[in-house]
Amino acid sequence: MKPISRVVQSTPPSGIRRFFDIVSQMDDVISLGVGEPDFATPWRAREACIYSLERGQTHYTSNYGMLELRQAISAYLRRQEGLEYNPENQILITVGVSEGMDLAMRAILNPGDEVIVPEPSFVAYKPCVSFAGGVPVVIPSYMDTGFTVTPEQVEAAVTDKTKAILISYPCNPTGAVASKDTLQRIVDIACKYDLYIISDEIYDRLTYEGKHVCIPTLTGAYERTILLNGFSKTYAMTGWRIGYAAGLPEIIEAMMKVHQYTMMCAPVMAQVAALEAIRNGESDSNEMIEQYNQRRRVIVKGLNDAGLKCLMPGGAFYAFPSIKETGLSSDEFSERLLFEEKVAVVPGGAFGECGEGHIRCSYATSMDKINLAVERIARFVSRL
Amino acid sequence: MIDKQILKILERDARTSPSDIAVMLGKTEDEVRESIKNMEANGIIRRYKTVIDWEKAGREQVFAFIDVRVTPSRGVGFDDVAKRIYNFPEVHSVYLVSGDYDLRVVVGGKTMHEVAFFVAEKLATLENVLSTRTSFLLKKYKDDGDVFVETETDNRLAVTP
Numbered sequence: 001m002k003p004i005s006r007v008v009q010s011t012p013p014s015g016i017r018r019f020f021d022i023v024s025q026m027d028d029v030i031s032l033g034v035g036e037p038d039f040a041t042p043w044r045a046r047e048a049c050i051y052s053l054e055r056g057q058t059h060y061t062s063n064y065g066m067l068e069l070r071q072a073i074s075a076y077l078r079r080q081e082g083l084e085y086n087p088e089n090q091i092l093i094t095v096g097v098s099e100g101m102d103l104a105m106r107a108i109l110n111p112g113d114e115v116i117v118p119e120p121s122f123v124a125y126k127p128c129v130s131f132a133g134g135v136p137v138v139i140p141s142y143m144d145t146g147f148t149v150t151p152e153q154v155e156a157a158v159t160d161k162t163k164a165i166l167i168s169y170p171c172n173p174t175g176a177v178a179s180k181d182t183l184q185r186i187v188d189i190a191c192k193y194d195l196y197i198i199s200d201e202i203y204d205r206l207t208y209e210g211k212h213v214c215i216p217t218l219t220g221a222y223e224r225t226i227l228l229n230g231f232s233k234t235y236a237m238t239g240w241r242i243g244y245a246a247g248l249p250e251i252i253e254a255m256m257k258v259h260q261y262t263m264m265c266a267p268v269m270a271q272v273a274a275l276e277a278i279r280n281g282e283s284d285s286n287e288m289i290e291q292y293n294q295r296r297r298v299i300v301k302g303l304n305d306a307g308l309k310c311l312m313p314g315g316a317f318y319a320f321p322s323i324k325e326t327g328l329s330s331d332e333f334s335e336r337l338l339f340e341e342k343v344a345v346v347p348g349g350a351f352g353e354c355g356e357g358h359i360r361c362s363y364a365t366s367m368d369k370i371n372l373a374v375e376r377i378a379r380f381v382s383r384l
Numbered sequence: 385m386i387d388k389q390i391l392k393i394l395e396r397d398a399r400t401s402p403s404d405i406a407v408m409l410g411k412t413e414d415e416v417r418e419s420i421k422n423m424e425a426n427g428i429i430r431r432y433k434t435v436i437d438w439e440k441a442g443r444e445q446v447f448a449f450i451d452v453r454v455t456p457s458r459g460v461g462f463d464d465v466a467k468r469i470y471n472f473p474e475v476h477s478v479y480l481v482s483g484d485y486d487l488r489v490v491v492g493g494k495t496m497h498e499v500a501f502f503v504a505e506k507l508a509t510l511e512n513v514l515s516t517r518t519s520f521l522l523k524k525y526k527d528d529g530d531v532f533v534e535t536e537t538d539n540r541l542a543v544t545p
Contacts, residue, residue, distance in 0.1 A: 020543040033543035040536055123545045172545075294393070294408035301407050344542055365538075367408075 015350030032361040033344040037236035042284035048276035065093020097243040105132035107254035113163035119352030140354030147176035151185035164196035170203040173360035175313020203316040235277040240270040295363040302374030341376040398432040447521040451485035
């Protein structure tokens with residue numbers, strides 16, 4: 001048989017996968033490796049979905065998604081960020097932000113176009129660019145800048161082939177948030193070189209100190225930004241796969257075209273649940289955020305006390321401590337921690353080369369488990 | 385000073401130590417101790433108790449919800465008759481409610497007979513009590529925010545991006 005696609009073949013499988021295979025064969029593991037909320041979806045959203053199924057609401061929706069849901073998102077963005085997006089043609093309901101990211105890349109890229117991708121970052125970004133025929137250009141960030149890239153790095157990475165820059169704060173895996181000033185200067189560079197900005201703001205509400213900076217609110221950003229967000233983290237709805245994209249009508253229409261021919265529409269029952277969540281889920285959501293915030297302080301103190309230098313993350317639900325002083329690679333550290341103390345974390349190298357020397361610890365797990373895990377990590381580190 | 389965040393943590397788990405609360409909220413341990421002490425002193429924190437599944441512990445217990453219609457007394461309204469009722473140790477809760485009946489009383493006993501006897505002997509015979517309506521508790525699903533039947537387990541994959 002002829003070989004499969006060169007692009008797909010040359011894309012390595014997610015570094016997380018190998019770990020998952022090991023962990024799933026072990027018992028009694030405390031996992032700090034999970035990239036999703038430990039809370040189940042608020043009951044009101046689940047109940048709304050059940051009711052819609054009972055009524056037989058089981059058909060296709062508009063390619064853009066249910067108008068009611070787009071209207072609710074439009075109202076939410078106006079209320080939360082003061083942004084105006086017309087629900088008729090500026091908002092597209094996607095199958096999670098993952099699909100939104102894919103659509104954004106396929107809508108704007110020509111073969112060979114470059115996309116600037118800061119790292120450490122979500123594992124899917126680079127493959128998304130490559131699958132769409134683009135070339136990811138990585139700019140690294142490290143602990144000394146709080147894991148945010150600098151405007152100087154961004155500008156230095158711009159070439160005549162650069163088409164877009166990807167921004168994602170709060171960041172998975174580092175929990176980093178960038179200052180308004182830094183983000184504005186990055187936006188200025190995008191304006192200077194006429195670049196698209198793709199902003200993945202899935203963790204926007206999980207910002208613990210100060211207010212989240214929504215990229216399209218910055219000067220000059222609205223026209224060139226594709227805002228990606230969704231329901232997975234804010235409303236603990238990961239498995240429902242509902243996200244959305246917001247931007248100028250011509251960009252959203254282009255994304256809709258790809259979506260129309262590949263996905264048709266996001267699942268209707270999940271859209272119904274998302275509608276209930278965005279309409280009435282505010283207090284459920286705030287309750288979860290308050291708990292993440294408490295766990296954040298506990299895990300960061302615990303990791304630092306254990307001898308792993310860890311910054312206080314400003315958002316998301318990840319701590320990203322350094323393990324450099326142990327002399328182990330992030331793979332070795334994670335593997336030995338798993339076998340010797342039954343605690344699962346994700347090696348930082350899975351999120352880009354510059355993530356090496358760190359591990360990602362998710363605190364989307366109960367306080368009891370966090371305390372126990374931290375205790376085991378401390379024991380492990382003291383033995384090294 | 386009232387600190388609602390501390391109250392919420394203690395409501396969830398009364399055994400959370402002041403040092404843990406301090407880390408969770410980004411305060412000093414002394415601040416937390418001081419705050420708890422104050423809230424205990426002025427009765428905001430009334431006491432600390434444990435949520436127990438007595439059925440699982442093997443204790444036979446019967447509960448009934450008794451709606452009571454009463455004639456309020458001049459000057460003291462419903463308070464007087466409510467006090468006559470809530471002082472009985474068998475009585476778990478007493479609420480003044482709107483609707484057809486005035487008081488909702490929760491009574492516990494070892495047997496159904498014991499509860500029925502209490503209603504007939506002590507409640508119905510009170511001077512201001514006009515009538516009662518008794519409903520026996522058959523199954524407890526959720527009590528005071530705690531679900532007593534099967535709970536959802538963490539079925540997430542152990543490692544995800």
